[in-house]
Amino acid sequence: MGKLRLVASQEVQEMxxxxxxxxxxxxxxxxxxxxxxxxxxxxxxxxxxxxRWIKDHRPDLHDPAQ
Structure with missing residues (x-):
């Protein structure tokens, strides 16, 4: 199982x-x-x-290299 990664509102804003x-x-x-x-x-x-939401709803922001 991979490491659990979490974000708060500030990180969502930056993403x-x-x-x-x-x-x-x-x-x-x-x-x-x-x-x-x-x-x-x-x-x-x-x-x-x-x-996943960014990939589905904001494809212009999705960076496949990440």
Missing amino acids: LGVSRTRAYQITNSKTFPDPVAVLSVGRIWRTEDVE
Whole structure:
């Protein structure tokens, strides 16, 4: 089993290359993966889930080399 990789809102914002407000809108959309946890620092997602969402919904941001 691989290492569990997690991201918070700030990392999602950076992965998408959008503002904090836009990242909030995207992460609240019905198509965005559900967070795996909600902590005092905010919502947490599995990196793989976010990367898959970017590949499916924002192919212009998907880098197959990564």
